[in-house]
Amino acid sequence: MWRYDPPLRDMRFVIDEVLGAPAAWPAMAGFEELDSDMSAAVLEEAGRFAAEILAPTNGPGDLEGCTWQDGEVRTPAGYKAAYQAFVDGGWPALACDPACGGQGLPQLLNAALFEMLVSANHAWTMYPGLLHGAYEVLHQHAQGWLRDTYLPKVTSGEWLSTMCLTESHAGSDLGLLRTRAVPQADGSYAITGNKIFISGGDQDMTPNIVHLVLARLPDAPPGTKGISLFLCPKFLPDGTRNAARCDSIEKKMGLKGSATSVMSFDGATGWLLGEPHRGLQAMFLMMNAARLHVAMQGLGHLEAATQNALSYAAERVQSRSPSKPAGAPAAAADAIIHHPSLRRQLWTLQARTEAARVLCYWTAQALDDEQAHADPAARAAAGARATLLTPVLKAMMTDYGHYGADRALGIWGGHGYIHEYGIEQLVRDSRIALIYEGTNEIQAIDLVLRKLMPDGGAKLRELLDWAAAQCEGSAHAAAARAQLQAVAEAVSALQADAAADPELPFRAADDLLFAVGEALLGAAWARTDAVAAAALATGRGDAAFYQRKQQLARFHFDWLAGELTHRLRGVAAARAPLPFLA
């Protein structure tokens, strides 16, 4: 009964009309040939893969899970075939450099691809989910034979990759990690140590696996400034098995089709990537892309929850609605979509999902602008915007994705608790996104302490001004701009009070991140409303689509604007003492 219907109409609306991306592509280096129809064709094909090949493996893969025997992992039925189809379709290389075998398409389309993959099957998407980041690391840091051997296979997806960071005592705090790498006479390194939570640490989908491993050289200083990055394959170039082993896989809440591995490196052969002791910087290349990718997961979860909740609520008949919907028959009961409490939840889900898509795609577009915009000033501004948006979206989208799915489960009543209806799996699968690639609490500290406080809020001001400009032409422009202004004032006040209370920004960080995010959702709705109004004014058709967008924009400001006020009150409340626990 769980289904996935790619929201192609809405994606095209956001890409073409809200972002105006096709109008910009002709002036961007590398995208000169791209237009709206080509972009729509790519998304349609991606949607077909997600809906027809991937989605059918989602529920069964959760029940079957991965199995581990003697260091080897078997993924659920259908996973390997789906991955082969994915590689054959050229999807891993979508946004990679054509000089390395990539297709050179915008990050924006890659983001839309990953939204669909996660909606269809998040567990499966864990395997290719790290590929683009690994490509970025190799593209920038691998040289000579190492580059020739590994970059093409990772670009094409022929070999999958892992990120080996976490150790049992070193999760959020990588400075504590202990894995060591000893230089060998042949220029390689012998890597020894244990890693946990390694997604795809072993799998049966590709003939080799390229592990990217953080470890310490013998002369490394302590802490995060003594960590280097190594490439350590499952099979060495001569075909022998490397001493990198999957010792077990975790029993988890969800993502049961994704093999979360405990890895041991027992003098495994690896090669240095980038400079010694600068592995964390190299890895952060990968991490920043990964954080936006995780934000897209939140959007994918929201979309999947919303469309399934809507269709279930339209079919399930239970009790009379207090206000009879127009044209409803005089039956003993109505479809539950008409009940006020559920109607409110369904509008909330839709309003969240559609504004989340605008924010996520805006950010992906900023990454493209940063790379390929003709104007250097626009490149710099887009880069600064993406830097600020990334932690906000990583935390807010994953939070709204998971808690949105969890609230949506209630729409199914008792059936929501049963596996075959699909929503309970989504709730379980989506929970990890709040944690990995930097917990949401760490995103908030990153935003507030590293990005807002040091420059006195100047970069935030630029982001908010940009967002305020997006509201032009909407009936909600004044409301949306007042929200953006309220956030700017809260940051100034926080800055002032932090002088006497340096812990204050840490206490306020979570609420402040969500306040920024809520104000941006308002801007997304104002922009959407203005675009819809302009489309309706042309009378070019599809009026129901644009009228519904305007209804949702109004719903956002009527019903959901209180979230921002609540978050700002939380920021204010953080002035209160917060005693240490005994």
Added chain:
Amino acid sequence: MWRYDPPLRDMRFVIDEVLGAPAAWPAMAGFEELDSDMSAAVLEEAGRFAAEILAPTNGPGDLEGCTWQDGEVRTPAGYKAAYQAFVDGGWPALACDPACGGQGLPQLLNAALFEMLVSANHAWTMYPGLLHGAYEVLHQHAQGWLRDTYLPKVTSGEWLSTMCLTESHAGSDLGLLRTRAVPQADGSYAITGNKIFISGGDQDMTPNIVHLVLARLPDAPPGTKGISLFLCPKFLPDGTRNAARCDSIEKKMGLKGSATSVMSFDGATGWLLGEPHRGLQAMFLMMNAARLHVAMQGLGHLEAATQNALSYAAERVQSRSPSKPAGAPAAAADAIIHHPSLRRQLWTLQARTEAARVLCYWTAQALDDEQAHADPAARAAAGARATLLTPVLKAMMTDYGHYGADRALGIWGGHGYIHEYGIEQLVRDSRIALIYEGTNEIQAIDLVLRKLMPDGGAKLRELLDWAAAQCEGSAHAAAARAQLQAVAEAVSALQADAAADPELPFRAADDLLFAVGEALLGAAWARTDAVAAAALATGRGDAAFYQRKQQLARFHFDWLAGELTHRLRGVAAARAPLPFLA
């Protein structure tokens, strides 16, 4: 690593000092002999059962789950032995009539027992969870040989019981149910139909199962006024197997040790309980007790999440805290309990849990007062209070239990997602409590539409006045009373506006229920603060315990009071239009 440490000190504080129950017992019919030491001894023994016998079956039972073969269910290892120990200890009969083999102790102690059982193993507790309700139904409605045969076995727990209400097309709306009962010549009825979501529909823990089944007589009017209640055992009095069969068990998100059964009745023999066509009224006897029982589940979940999060956060060392805790060594990293974001979450969990216990126990005490208070006016007032408190607590406690556990999972970071740390199971197990025994949305409608609106808020006024009186002697009395007053005003305003917009109370119901609940939490903290202040003034020792209570009270009003404001804004926002979905 997951553990359960019964919060006996806090339970005794609430029962003895906040509620003053032991001081009242001597004047209450049936409790004359009971005192504080006896009550503490009962709870200590119950805590030992929960912690030592029940808790060890919780994690393994989740992994093993129930198995079904040929209509018979096998429960996880240890479940049957734990149940035998539970029956041998006399726990099922704790609050039952001594004339029927019960121990005649207060509902208050039974509530505390069930809080502990749920904290230790919610899935197992599903089996005896319905016993007291079944006892109430039989105690009131079973006569003659039916009473003699079934009441003693249900009172003692020798036979377990089920509630067979739901059908696949009739969940929240029981009026749609189709199971039918045809009178037989011998005075019995032949019951035919299918039921779903039957907890303990089959199990291997007791030699017989007493199904309480809702069905329609041949002459039944349609809707809820044509439903009758039947007793239908797995084995008939002559030992033959009845035609009531467990066809399968559900694959669920959680509670995997609890057999959620699909049942078919194929001309099964049953006997009428109570009047024809009045089965729902008889069942609601059971449902009301069940709703408070479900509220206790939310408290049990909160307690388990809170105590485990606190102990994990005290042990896990990761990164430096921005403010160094007093006396912390100059280490590379601090215990995460000191990090501001987690400290705030941990205080929130504690503040919620301890006030939730006050509210739940207050309500259980009201049930005892309703039965056994010497003053008829006090009996009536207590009954009215319990009636209003039950839907509020059912919805709020289960919501805070589940979402509190889900937020707490983040404290474990990536480990929270792994089964062996325990918290992910708690998140899964706790989700169903928002749904069963009337979804939380239905609780809100019940509260607002059936209990607040019809009498113009008069009963609510009594509840709020009672709560305001509880605040006497606290430094927070004025703040708590202002909150209670704000809720009263919101209800009056809603009443006034509902005249022109009859759907309005339905749109506002969810927020209004939580506003009432938040105001009551404030009253619970004011009362706790006043009791702690009085205890400290006597200088009788245990000062750290009472000082911590006062810190938590202050934390509630500093950090959490905004929740009430947010809910009241939600009630106000519900004036906005909420379009029908296409």
